[in-house]
Amino acid sequence: MTLAPRLSHAWPFLLATLASVVLFYPSWARLVEIWLKWEQTMSHGLPTAIAYLALLVIHPPLGSSSRWSDKGLWSRPVGGILLILVTFAWAALELVRIDTLAYLSLPVSLFAITWTLLGLGGALKLVPYLLLLSLSLPIWADLIPILVDMATVVVGSAVSALGITALIEGSNITLAYGRLVIADGCSGIGFLAIAMLLGAFTAILNDYRWRGWAMITSCSIALALVINWVRIIALVLIADWTNMESSLVPEHELFGWIVFAAFILPALVLAPVRRRKTLQISNDYAISYSAFGFIFIALVAGTGVVFLVQAREIEEPPLTFTSVDFREISAPALPLSLQVPDQLEQKFFMEEGTEVYVSLAQIQRHSAEEKIVPYLPPLVDRDMWFREATPAPGKEIWRRISTPERVVVSHIYAIGAYRTDTYVKAKLLQLPAIYSGRTRFALISLQANCKTSTCDEALDRLAVFEAETDI
Numbered sequence: 001m002t003l004a005p006r007l008s009h010a011w012p013f014l015l016a017t018l019a020s021v022v023l024f025y026p027s028w029a030r031l032v033e034i035w036l037k038w039e040q041t042m043s044h045g046l047p048t049a050i051a052y053l054a055l056l057v058i059h060p061p062l063g064s065s066s067r068w069s070d071k072g073l074w075s076r077p078v079g080g081i082l083l084i085l086v087t088f089a090w091a092a093l094e095l096v097r098i099d100t101l102a103y104l105s106l107p108v109s110l111f112a113i114t115w116t117l118l119g120l121g122g123a124l125k126l127v128p129y130l131l132l133l134s135l136s137l138p139i140w141a142d143l144i145p146i147l148v149d150m151a152t153v154v155v156g157s158a159v160s161a162l163g164i165t166a167l168i169e170g171s172n173i174t175l176a177y178g179r180l181v182i183a184d185g186c187s188g189i190g191f192l193a194i195a196m197l198l199g200a201f202t203a204i205l206n207d208y209r210w211r212g213w214a215m216i217t218s219c220s221i222a223l224a225l226v227i228n229w230v231r232i233i234a235l236v237l238i239a240d241w242t243n244m245e246s247s248l249v250p251e252h253e254l255f256g257w258i259v260f261a262a263f264i265l266p267a268l269v270l271a272p273v274r275r276r277k278t279l280q281i282s283n284d285y286a287i288s289y290s291a292f293g294f295i296f297i298a299l300v301a302g303t304g305v306v307f308l309v310q311a312r313e314i315e316e317p318p319l320t321f322t323s324v325d326f327r328e329i330s331a332p333a334l335p336l337s338l339q340v341p342d343q344l345e346q347k348f349f350m351e352e353g354t355e356v357y358v359s360l361a362q363i364q365r366h367s368a369e370e371k372i373v374p375y376l377p378p379l380v381d382r383d384m385w386f387r388e389a390t391p392a393p394g395k396e397i398w399r400r401i402s403t404p405e406r407v408v409v410s411h412i413y414a415i416g417a418y419r420t421d422t423y424v425k426a427k428l429l430q431l432p433a434i435y436s437g438r439t440r441f442a443l444i445s446l447q448a449n450c451k452t453s454t455c456d457e458a459l460d461r462l463a464v465f466e467a468e469t470d471i
Contacts (some may be wrong), residue, residue: 012061041140048136061125080114080294089303096430097371116291132200147187178244188228195224206274214299231256316440335407356465362442394421406450407456414442
């Protein structure tokens with residue numbers, strides 16, 4: 001079949017994709033930047049997006065089912081209302097730069113646009129292609145810790161069952177001549193992404209229904225996990241047999257893809273192939289041009305509101321402590337050093353009366369590309385300190401490892417005019433803060449040395465300080 005009939009069938013879906021790019025341009029632009037970086041966890045992103053467009057043209061969705069009438073709850077205006085609701089949700093996420101959720105809203109927005117333009121039947125036929133496009137979103141890095149934990153459990157059990165002489169300490173496997181660490185590079189995230197991508201290709205080209213999709217997706221995930229576990233177990237065996245001298249040990253990445261190919265190529269050869277006999281071309285996907293009114297409203301409600309709210313942001317003066325009882329000190333004078341990102345400007349104080357130490361780290365957002373509440377890593381070095389107790393919400397007792405030294409720590413997160421004692425709540429408070437135009441963020445950390453083993457007096461001093469100080 002020539003390209004012209006395929007294009008005539010695909011162009012409504014391409015138009016819906018273009019409308020999504022226009023409506024949600026800021027998120028799409030950042031997504032393209034991520035694709036072009038070609039990072040390890042997202043090296044498949046741009047090829048997946050290109051494959052989505054190519055499949056729409058060379059293998060467009062089939063005609064819609066007649067059972068989805070354009071009336072009642074299935075009508076196109078309902079799709080338009082869904083689009084506006086999705087747009088409001090996206091605008092809120094975009095304003096506070098919760099990027100992962102903003103990216104996840106893009107396929108949902110594309111579904112809502114297609115429903116608005118083509119009806120629910122056309123939107124449902126696009127769902128398999130949207131599932132493929134979803135694999136290009138930057139969600140993979142969040143799965144790495146889970147995959148590493150799974151690999152640690154499986155490989156540790158396998159090593160013990162095989163009778164290999166090894167000391168297994170979590171993700172560390174110590175052999176007679178060296179140590180192997182199941183780190184992020186052993187997560188198998190690349191195998192999982194490519195296996196799911198190939199499964200999605202197979203499902204779309206064979207026009208699988210939901211049961212077929214569920215089966216091939218489950219098989220793809222299971223196969224990717226097994227391949228990675230086999231790869232790591234084989235490396236442990238090779239390292240043990242060769243006294244860590246085999247070149248495959250440092251070249252475990254290449255070895256992994258060889259194992260992946262050995263498993264996945266036979267699976268692709270054995271996969272069923274079902275060709276379309278005809279391409280159903282009809283007026284099922286006639287565009288409702290009146291639905292463009294919903295798209296215009298979504299444009300104003302989404303991108304327009306984002307730009308207007310961002311234009312209202314004001315430059316706030318830095319937070320500071322001006323009481324005569326406060327003395328500015330250097331970072332080493334703190335009882336417990338904090339690991340704060342470099343982009344935050346830091347100052348340190350001590351309040352003479354209560355002997356409470358204050359670490360003030362703050363940042364002012366200057367552009368829409370910056371987050372209001374930046375990513376904060378674990379603030380305390382776990383190699384030197386461990387959390388002994390949490391006597392009250394927002395209060396933690398840390399003890400230096402192998403010593404009796406204890407410090408009570410309390411964190412206060414300031415977002416504009418709002419205050420909270422948890423990082424999660426701080427993320428949520430970004431939205432009212434940005435609507436008020438105040439986008440300065442500050443992390444105020446209070447510390448007090450414990451003079452008794454219970455730290456009761458240190459907690460009392462912190463309570464007095466918080467009651468007497470305007471933070």
